[in-house]
Each structure stands twice: as structure tokens, then as C-alpha cells.
């Protein structure tokens with residue numbers, strides 16, 4: 400069958416394939432330890448659910464403005480101003496169907512066919528595919544484990560051509576968990592300003608950081624950086640609201656208006672009563688966020704201790720998110736071979752790094768309970784020792 404060329408250029412999600420296989424094994428009664436999930440394992444906090452239920456009861460069940468409920472746009476702008484030092488008002492914000500959709504809207508609004516988007520690898524697997532769907536050119540810049548998989552200002556500068564429109568920055572990072580320091584962010588901002596390109600900062604994991612790491616939004620570095628920055632964020636990770644599908648894009652009014660037009664002709668508004676849950680998330684005390692963060696911090700500690708005891712594996716210490724990104728090159732296996740064999744032989748599910756543009760690595764998520772972590776890491780240890 401002939402499909403549109405734009406579809407022929409994109410790959411279905413590899414992460415879903417492994418997760419499906421692990422699920423099928425589980426269904427037949429096999430004791431699988433899964434480190435494959437990309438979402439918090441906690442339920443959404445009660446007060447957020449209560450606010451959405453109340454909105455339902457109050458009849459918030461109709462179409463709303465495509466760009467989002469005015470109260471939510473206000474609350475997001477207030478959050479960005481007070482927490483991130485970004486001088487936005489409600490006009491600078493659009494509420495989208497998840498953080499993923501905010502990036503998709505932005506790329507459709509900004510990128511013409513053939514224009515280049517710089518994406519450091521390892522990357523979140525949807526970035527290059529979104530650019531391809533928009534007929535843009537993803538320019539993948541490989542980073543070095545020795546530099547904790549962070550793109551350097553020199554690497555960024557060298558990747559920029561007259562066709563470059565956008566640089567995608569993700570800190571804390573999925574899949575590596577690394578967090579750029581404020582100084583590193585400032586140095587990248589200088590290049591963005593000097594070369595006059597756009598940067599979108601995907602800050603979906605900003606609330607999940609450890610050991611005193613500091614999250615600085617690139618738009619807060621200088622007025623010149625602010626003028627070239629877009630912020631993509633959402634409620635999925637920090638508030639454990641993945642299924643709610645609420646994210647947002649913030650930036651110059653002209654771009655937000657364009658994104659609203661695209662959204663107005665595609666999905667329209669995000670589920671109206673769900674947006675009231677998001678308002679409650681932002682305007683209530685933030686204890687729930689801190690409690691989940693602390694639970695992740697304990698698991699991270701155990702994961703790292705176990706990992707450091709396994710010979711032949713290495714990973715940067717992740718300062719954020721809930722992933723370890725592990726170099727497996729000493730086993731001589733590709734990431735797919737490694738993950739297949741690990742699942743077959745030890746019933747441990749991990750995501751092959753090739754999905755993120757790094758075939759010598761695997762990703763383990765610690766968004767799971769402590770007993771799975773203990774058991775799964777013991778099995779990983781056994782597997783690796785049998786291979787090297």
C-alpha cells in the first residue's frame with residue numbers, strides 16, 4: 400500500500416516492542432522484573448483526582464478554548480515566573496496533550512522542509528521522528544560518556560549551519576538522567592544567542608533531581624536567551640499524571656498563537672475536566688512531588704550501589720529523572736542482543752540504547768518497587784558475569 404512519504408521515514412517505538420514482550424511473558428506466569436517503564440509507578444495524588452472529579456460534577460465537560468482553560472494558562476505562567484524566572488503571561492502559554500504534543504506542535508509551527516534541528520544523542524526517541532514527520536532534518540550530535548553524555552558548546556557551535564532553526568535541550572535527561580549545571584546551561588545559551596537559533600528546553604523532569612543538583616532554565620540566563628527560548632513541560636512525570644495527557648509549551652506569543660492554530664485544527668483543547676486536576680496540581684502544596692522524589696532518591700541509591708558492584712558496566716551518576724544509562728560495550732553485544740538475552744535468560748526487561756541513538760548502552764528505569772530492584776539487579780549481575 401502506498402502511504403505518505405512522511406510516514407515511511409519514521410520508526411515505530413522500539414521501547415513498546417520490548418515492553419510488549421515482557422508483558423506477554425508476565426501474562427503466562429513468568430516472574431519478570433521490568434526496568435522498562437518510562438513513567439512513575441505512583442498513583443496520581445488524591446487532591447488532584449478530587450479536583451478533576453469535582454470539575455466533572457460541575458459540568459466541565461464541554462469544549463473549551465483550544466489553547467487551554469484561562470485559569471490553567473494563568474497558573475502555568477505564574478509557575479514559570481516564580482519558579483523558573485521566566486517572565487511569561489498567560490498569552491505565552493498553550494496547554495497541550497502532554498509534553499510530547501507541545502514539542503510536536505512547536506516543530507510543526509517552526510520547521511520548514513529541509514530545515515535542521517540539532518539533537519544531542521543519546522536522545523528521547525520521539526525527537527528525531529517528530530522532526531522527520533515535519534519534513535525537517537534531525538542533526539544528531541553524538542556525545543561522550545566521559546562528558547556525562549552532555550553536548551559541549553563547541554559541539555553545538557560546530558553543528559550549526561545556515562539551515563539550523565532549533566536546538567533541543569533536555570535536562571534532566573531521558574534516557575541518561577544527567578542534569579546540566581547552571582554554568583553549562585549558560586555556555587550553551589551563549590552559542591544559541593551568538594548564532595541566533597531557537598532552543599526548546601524540555602523540562603519534563605525538572606522536579607525529579609537529586610543530591611543538590613540545580614535546574615536552571617536556559618531562558619533565564621539572559622534577556623537575549625529568553626527571546627530565543629521555548630519551554631516544554633508537563634504534569635506527567637513530576638505529578639505522576641502520565642495518562643491525563645496534560646503538558647504545555649511557553650514562548651513568544653507569535654509561536655504560541657501558531658501552535659494554537661495547529662492545535663485548533665487537530666486535537667482542539669485538552670480534556671476539559673483533566674485541566675482542572677492540573678490547576679489543583681499547581682496551586683496546592685507541593686508535598687506530593689517531594690514525597691515521590693524522595694522515594695525515587697532511595698531507589699536510585701540502591702540501583703547505583705548494585706550497578707557499581709557489577710564488573711564491566713559503567714554509567715554516569717544520574718542527577719535527575721529515574722533512569723540509569725549503562726554502557727554494555729564490554730559484553731560485546733549490541734543493545735538489542737543484550738536486552739533480548741537478558742529477558743530470555745534472566746527475565747529482566749530493559750530498553751536497548753539503540754532506541755535512543757546509543758547502541759552500546761541500555762536504559763534501566765527505577766520507577767518500580769524496591770523488591771523488583773533488588774531481584775532484578777541480582778539477575779543483571781548474574782547475566783553480565785556469565786558474559787564477560
Ligand SMILES: *Cc1c(COP(=O)(O)O)cnc(C)c1O
Nearest residue numbers: 497498499523573603633635646
Ligand atoms: C515523558 C517525557 C515527555 C512528555 O511526556 P508526556 O506524557 O507527553 O507529557 C517529554 N520528554 C521526555 C524526555 C519524556 O521522557
